[in-house]
Amino acid sequence: xxxxxxxxxxxxxxxxxxxxxxxxxxxxxxxxxxxxxxxxxxxxxxxxxxxxxxxxxxxxxxxxxxxxxxxxxxxxxxxxxxxxxxxxxxxxxxxxxxxxxxxxxxxxxxxxxxxxxxxxxxxxxxxxxxxxxxxxxxxxxxxxxxxxxxxxxxxxxxxxxxxxxxxxxxxxxxxxxxxxxxxxxx
Amino acid sequence: xxxxxxxxxxxxxxxxxxxxxxxxxxxxxxxxxxxxxxxxxxxxxxxxxxxxxxxxxxxxxxxxxxxxxxxxxxxxxxxxxxxxxxxxxxxxxxxxxxxxxxxxxxxxxxxxxxxxxxxxxxxxxxxxxxxxxxxxxxxxxxxxxxxxxxxxxxxxxxxxxxxxxxxxxxxxxxxxxxxxxxxxxxxxxxxxxxxxxxxxxxxxxxxxxxxxxxxxxxxxxxxxxxxxxxxxxxxxxxxxxxxxxxxxxxxxxxxxxxxxxxxxxxxxxxxxxxxxxxxxxxxxxxxxxxxxxxxxxxxxxxxxxxxx
Numbered sequence: 001x002x003x004x005x006x007x008x009x010x011x012x013x014x015x016x017x018x019x020x021x022x023x024x025x026x027x028x029x030x031x032x033x034x035x036x037x038x039x040x041x042x043x044x045x046x047x048x049x050x051x052x053x054x055x056x057x058x059x060x061x062x063x064x065x066x067x068x069x070x071x072x073x074x075x076x077x078x079x080x081x082x083x084x085x086x087x088x089x090x091x092x093x094x095x096x097x098x099x100x101x102x103x104x105x106x107x108x109x110x111x112x113x114x115x116x117x118x119x120x121x122x123x124x125x126x127x128x129x130x131x132x133x134x135x136x137x138x139x140x141x142x143x144x145x146x147x148x149x150x151x152x153x154x155x156x157x158x159x160x161x162x163x164x165x166x167x168x169x170x171x172x173x174x175x176x177x178x179x180x181x182x183x184x185x186x
Numbered sequence: 187x188x189x190x191x192x193x194x195x196x197x198x199x200x201x202x203x204x205x206x207x208x209x210x211x212x213x214x215x216x217x218x219x220x221x222x223x224x225x226x227x228x229x230x231x232x233x234x235x236x237x238x239x240x241x242x243x244x245x246x247x248x249x250x251x252x253x254x255x256x257x258x259x260x261x262x263x264x265x266x267x268x269x270x271x272x273x274x275x276x277x278x279x280x281x282x283x284x285x286x287x288x289x290x291x292x293x294x295x296x297x298x299x300x301x302x303x304x305x306x307x308x309x310x311x312x313x314x315x316x317x318x319x320x321x322x323x324x325x326x327x328x329x330x331x332x333x334x335x336x337x338x339x340x341x342x343x344x345x346x347x348x349x350x351x352x353x354x355x356x357x358x359x360x361x362x363x364x365x366x367x368x369x370x371x372x373x374x375x376x377x378x379x380x381x382x383x384x385x386x387x388x389x390x391x392x393x394x395x396x397x398x399x400x401x402x403x404x405x406x407x408x409x410x411x412x413x414x415x416x417x418x419x420x421x422x423x424x425x426x427x428x429x430x431x432x433x434x435x436x437x438x439x440x441x442x443x444x445x446x447x448x449x450x451x452x453x454x455x456x457x458x459x460x461x462x463x464x465x466x467x468x469x470x471x472x473x474x475x476x477x478x479x480x481x482x483x484x485x486x487x488x489x490x491x492x493x494x
Contacts, residue, residue, distance in 0.1 A: 070214065073226035073256075073486075083188040084490030086207070087214030087483070123223045 009136070009162070010152065010175040018135065018151040019048070023055035025149050026102055026133055031060055035100045035128060039067040041117055042088055044106035047166045048135060052104060067092035069103075074116035096125030102149070106164040108134040111143035136175060138162050189487040193305040193312040196321045197362040205363055209331050211483035216476070218255065229258035229489060232289040236262045237280070238315070239270075239295045244450055244474060245315050245324070249292045252481035261288070276300065277307060284308050290485065293317075311488045319353045324484060325449050326359030328477040330367060332469055333404055335476070336445055340367040344401050347371065348430065349408030349457055350379040350419075356408060356449045361387055374398035375430060378419040395430055395439075402440040406447040407432060410457045423456055433459045437467065445469050 010018060030036045040049030046068050057063050070088040078084060103117055114132060121127060133149035138156040154177070156162065161178045165171075187207050197205065218224055234253040236246050246262065253260045263283060265271075270279055280291065292313045293301055298320035305312040316322040330340075337343060345364055351357045351373045361371055361384070371389040373380055380391050392398035399405055410426055420426050437444065446458075446467045454460045463470060 072214075073228040078228065078490065081490065084487055087211045087486065089214050089217035091217070119227070123225070124221060 006176045006178040008174060009154065009177050012173040015135075015173050015175060019051050020055055022133060022135070022149055022151045023052045024059070026052065027056050027059055029131075029149075030100060030102065031056065031062075033100050035098060037065045037067060037094055037099050037101055039069055039092070039101055039103050039117075039121070041103065041105045041113060042068060042070045043169060044164055044166055045069075045104045047168045048106055049104040052133070065094050067094065069117055069120060071113060071116040071120055074120045076112060076116065090120065092124055096121060096127050099125075099127045101127045101130045103130055103132050105132075105134050107136045107138055107162050108132070108145075108147055109138050109140055109162075111141045111145035114145045115143050135164060136162055189490060192488065193301070193314075194323050194484055194488060195301050195305060195312065195314045197323045197326045197359045197366075198321065200323075200362075200366075202366040205327070205330065205366060208327055208480065208483050208487060209334060211486060212327075212331050212476070212479045213335075215482040215486070216479040218482075219475070219479070225255050225257060227257050228486060229253065229256040232258045232489065233287055234258045234260050234290040234292060234485070235283050235288040235310075236260065236315075237265070237283065237291055237293045238263075239265050239276075239293070239300075240316065242294055242315070244477070245294065245322075246292075248474070248477045249313075249315065249324075249481050252478050252485060253290075255478070256482055256485055258290075258485070261286075276303070280304055280308055284310055290488070313484060313488070316355050319355050319358070321359045321362075322355040322449075323359050324477065324481055325356050326363040327484070328473055328480040329356075329360055329406060329447060329449070330363045331480050332447065332473050332476050333364070333369075333445065335472075336469060337403060340364065340369040343369040343403045345369045345371050345404040345406060346374055346399050346402045347406045347408065348374045348395075348398065348432070349410055351375060351384065351408070352379050352381050352419075353411060354408050356406075360406060361389060365389070369404075372398050372402075376420045376426065395436065399436070399440045399444075402444050404445045404447060405432065405440060406449075407452075407457050408449070409451060410453060412453070412456075427456055431455075431457060431459065432462050434461045434465065437462060437465075443467075447473060449473070 038049045040046035049066050053064050053066055068091045070090045072085050072087050131148040134147045135151040137147055137150045137153040159180050163176050165174050167173050238246055250260050288310045291310045292315050294315040296318050298318040300317050301312050301314040314323055347357050365388055372392050373389050374392045377393050444467055448470045452458055452463055
């Protein structure tokens with residue numbers, strides 16, 4: 001995979017501001033609810049959920065519980081991948097029953113990851129509701145799944161890659177859109 | 187890191203990195219046991235056949251639970267009630283099973299190399315669940331997983347394997363895995379049960395129990411197979427117990443935080459005293475639980491990749 005060119009969608013400052021807006025929107029909707037929890041989808045969704053937790057705490061002085069979901073075993077494309085991804089633990093340090101869940105991921109694209117996450121959550125229990133927060137909505141859905149909270153909505157083509165870089169994982173904070181030279185493996 | 191193998195036949199043929207990959211995945215699978223629904227949809231529509239030509243309860247049950255928790259269908263092919271009794275050959279039996287639609291065949295056989303023979307001749311993935319005295323790879327993996335879980339790693343660890351090494355597939359799989367991972371291995375027991383050639387694998391050979399378990403971090407006991415005694419490899423069970431049976435008193439010779447492991451089934455009062463088997467150093471039941479996680483990881487990794 002060779003990158004032709006890339007453009008900056010959000011710089012560090014823009015990313016910070018977008019996350020703040022996202023946190024405010026979530027807090028406006030759900031804060032005060034005793035059963036409100038965040039669940040991050042590994043790997044970047046977890047870091048983003050922690051950021052949102054911190055931002056909500058700064059505003060409300062309350063620490064919202066966070067769960068971590070590894071959706072690997074619920075993926076619908078395992079038989080077509082060249083190698084099976086490493087399975088990591090899912091940690092939900094609360095009873096999912098009757099919770100109001102905000103599911104957090106970095107990018108929503110086909111919607112298949114969220115389908116897998118929803119299937120996994122109902123194996124843990126029966127939440128009161130599940131909402132979806134994403135940093136980037138890049139369109140091109142293949143399933144009827146839409147986010148409730150969106151940081152930035154953009155139009156993309158399948159020949160592009162949206163890369164969310166977070167300092168905890170990648171060393172810097174930004175979001176870039178990259179063009180692929182040839183067809184992506186989708 | 188890509189797991190390149192279609193079958194799991196031996197630990198001898200796996201690299202350190204591949205063993206570490208299995209252990210890392212097993213850690214993820216173990217978390218599933220804490221859920222209220224201990225099942226994931228990963229192997230839905232796949233069929234796992236347990237084909238055991240030798241007796242087994244824990245290994246067969248462990249594979250069955252592992253496969254079921256991955257949503258696979260499991261067939262337990264009972265050799266004692268099958269056409270094998272009418273003289274059907276191994277390959278004919280397995281081709282029949284495959285024609286019924288198997289994706290994985292988990293096999294135990296008294297002949298070393300039987301799983302290799304199958305792997306060359308059939309389309310299903312073959313998992314060796316013990317081939318004579320040769321190897322028992324998933325036991326070696328679950329022992330390594332348990333040691334890593336309890337001790338954090340392998341570098342510089344002294345692991346003693348005590349008992350009938352000559353006839354033990356568990357010992358061989360343990361030695362392959364643990365030496366690759368960086369542990370130091372001592373095999374111990376009566377000299378008639380310790381193959382001298384194992385020195386070539388980089389293990390220390392020791393016939394004195396006190397000397398063997400001094401500074402031991404882990405003691406992995408093997409079952410004394412009572413049927414061996416008839417072959418005059420040691421004078422009597424009582425003598426074995428007197429010289430090599432692990433008691434609370436003798437445990438003091440090892441490190442304070444020594445782990446006691448045993449692949450089961452245990453002979454209480456023969457190779458291990460009841461106090462040690464049930465004592466605070468024992469991780470024997472943890473090994474059983476970990477066995478399911480490790481077998482789930484193996485099934486998962488072997489199911490990966492595009493069909494060639």
